[in-house]
Amino acid sequence: MTGLWLMKSEPHVYAYADLVADGRTHWDGVRNYQARNMMRDQMKEGDLVLYYHSNTKPPHVAGVAKVVREGYPDHTALDSTSKYFDPKATADNPRWSMVDLEPVVECPTAVSLETIKSDPLFEGMPLIRRGQRLSIQPVEDVHFRRVLMLAGLDADDVMGA
DNA sequence: GCCAACGTTGGC
C-alpha cells in the first residue's frame, strides 16, 4: 500500500519547477514535531506526494513527487550557518528528520485551493480545515485520485492501477 | 504543570 501525502512549499522559496530542475531534493528545514514524526516514522520509499504551493496566489497543488529516501537526520540542524540551525541538536541526537523527494509529474492544470474547497468530495480533508498549518499531511486515496483528475492526470497511470 | 507571551504559518 503506497502512502499518500501532501507537502507544502512556498514557490518563491522552492517551487515544483525547482524540484524538476534539481531532479531530487532533501526536504530539510522542517521544524515541527508532527511533521517530523511523519517523515521519520511513516513515509516510505515509493510513497507519493502532492506538491502544494502555499503563500502564493492562488495556493495550489503544482505536481506530484515521490519519496526516494526514507527519514534520516536533517543535517541543517547541526549547521550553525544554516537558517535551520537548531542549537539543541547534536550529532547523537539530531532532533530533526527529512526525506528525499523526486518529481513524478507536473500538473497539466494546477489545482487551486479554491477548487478543492468547492468540491464536496474533499470534505474532511485536513488541507481545507480552518487553521490547519501542518506542512506535511496524510492524504486519503479518494482525495489523492480526485486531485490528479482535476489536474488533468490519469490517477491509475500516476499511482499504478 | 500552568499559562502568558511570543513566533510562525498561511489564507485572505
Next chain:
DNA sequence: GCCAACGTTGGC
C-alpha cells in the same frame, strides 16, 4: 498588511 490558529518557550 492583517490576523486567526496554533506551537513553543520560559517564568513561576
